[in-house]
Amino acid sequence: MNDHIEPFVLEIPDSELDELRDRLRRSRLPERETVSPSADGTAADWSQGVPLAYLTELARFWATEYDWRRFEAEFNAHAPHRTEIFGLGIVFLHVRSPRHDAAPLLLTHGWPSSVVEPLEVADALANPADAGAPAFHVVAPALPGFGPSGRPSTTGWTVDRTADAWAVLMERLGYERFSAAGGDWGGRVTTALGVRHPERVEAIHTFTPYVDVPSEEGDLDERERDGLTEAREFWERGGGYSLEQSTRPQTLAYALSDSPVGQLAWIVEKFHDWTDCGGHPENAVSRTRLLDTVSLYWFTGSAGSSARFYWENFPPERSTPVHVPAAVTVFPREMERLPRSWVERRYRDLRVWSEADRGGHFPMLEVPERYVAELVGAFAAMRT
Template identity: 50%
Template sequence: MPSTIRDFRIAIDDDVIDDLRARLRRTRWPDREAVDDWGQGAPLAWVQALCGYWAEQYDWRDREARLNRFPQHLTTIDGLDIHFLHARSPHPQAMPLILTHGWPGSIVEFQKVIGPLTDPAAHGGDAADAFHVVCPSLPGFGFSGRPTTVGWGVDRIAAAWAELMARLGHGRYAAQGGDWGSAITTALGAHDPAHCAGIHITMSMGSRPRTAATPTEAEVQALQRAKLYRDWGMGYARQQSTRPQTLGYALADSPAGQAAWILEKFQAWTDCGGALESVLGRDELLDNVMLYWVTNTATSSARLYWESFGTRRRAARVVEVPTGVSVFPQEIVPPVREWMADMYPCIRYWNVLPRGGHFPAFEQPALFVEEVRGFFRLLR
């Protein structure tokens, strides 16, 4: 391991956990919503029950140990500390793979897939499909450094990821991502085609609808979802892309507020039929929230929207490397192949899944693993 890479373990001080519990116990609650569903946001009774569990039953030390089961490191790239997991496969022919999360996710999303990806033979698979997994925390997220100057947008993160893979000695690698991870993975494929063998994404943030006299069923569905998102689902993005600092005062001070801000999106964007805890358990949902709370990164993570929207919108890139796309049916806006053709002229793999939403590695780990294996099998 290069000397520029330092070992890291998650070790949160007791006083941070004590303060969290005290804040949860003295939360000043708003009045109840005036509807009987999530139509006005996260319902009071649901948030109260979750926060009660968080304060009294959630065992951070057990969850911390689980998160520490994969080797973690820090390295400084472009003046900023980058935190990452580096789980090496026992199979020497394994393909290096960098997995990138988005907002409101974290490295927690990938905890259930790292084992099957690194050691498929131990999980009922074929050793020929093995990966060495690199899973970084985005700048301003989790245990990575928080930028103190502007400029840390998608392209700069992609350049940092290329440097990270080179520093780890991975001269040829694969890349996968969803949400912001899809945009960063796309930029990585465009930025580093000499080393990035191919990309796999589950969302296409850069593609735009084409005008068609008779739209396909997939196009109609995507247009309907896009309208629903614009009308009812993107208030968080407007706030984070315009005034992330103002929002941060509330989220940094209230764990109940931080949980509601994040988990309302998990309820809306997972394939859960309206019952989030039928797909993801309380402990794993709170693990993800904890990576925002204990690191105080509500504000710094929101700034990625400020860096990326409006006048700072990045230019579209054409990705020449082989591309795989997995379409999970409850994605915010499911990818449409016709809309992606100009930006991704080398789509080699396209598959529509029977279930799953915006967080496929978290929601449907077995399906996600098979999709990643299936595409990159073409490039080995």
């Protein structure tokens, strides 16, 4: 087994930057949506997908003003490394804290996010402004099939296998015991780590505690009923992307790998629908960060391989009990805000339950200071 760890540099050739700009200039766009904006023209109607006017402007900015080299420099300044695990190249950020009392933290992203998310919070976790707050050595790997990690050429890269790979990664880095956090697929991997490697995992945190839906709701308060109503609306009307990626990822890959505008729309729609944005995605996440995320998918060609992560884990596992200490933060615009009583049936040692006042499905990008505070507070509480 090759257990070598080597520095990694993200550097896309100029020719690929030029090709992207050329493709964007030659995009063949459809007609506009048939629904209309608000009467005063201030709010677009996203009910049929990304409005043409907004996507056209965003693609223009991507082609003419967006600076990919700025992102490369930021990424490469956060100690990216690469190692091979189970035959696949895994790229990860490794931001070590200057504090002697820092503890290792494994931070995993989901879809359609990327290592752009942990990049946003790694410095604050490694070197908090409050000298009395816990500090962390942050390890943030890119999921298999998500750039810049390798794209699997065979089946089998499930959540469980990924969790096992992350355990190997932390061992190679010298971290025998560690905490773990993440949301979306990152939350599932984090939970699987707690299930499969409880002797290695001190505690976990997630903002997406996926659990089975019980046959009876139980006694819920008004806030819980409201969250459950919105979750059901998402299950009924918002899951088309998931079904497609879970069942026909290869077919989808042809379109998204060939069209940067298609890739842009596929991802930006989720930043509108799943964030605490008040109707416009850039109210929650900056245009630059949106395009950092889309560009990373585009340049690494990972539209299809990231979608196959859904196929590998369909239907996703929600029932195995978790016995390691756990913490959950509920962000108000998260799509699946489930009752605490449901969550406690799976997470048997749930020690911290927190409800934030802002944020959605991408809290590392939307409310990074609050996300860091949630992690710091949760892990500090679980140490006592």
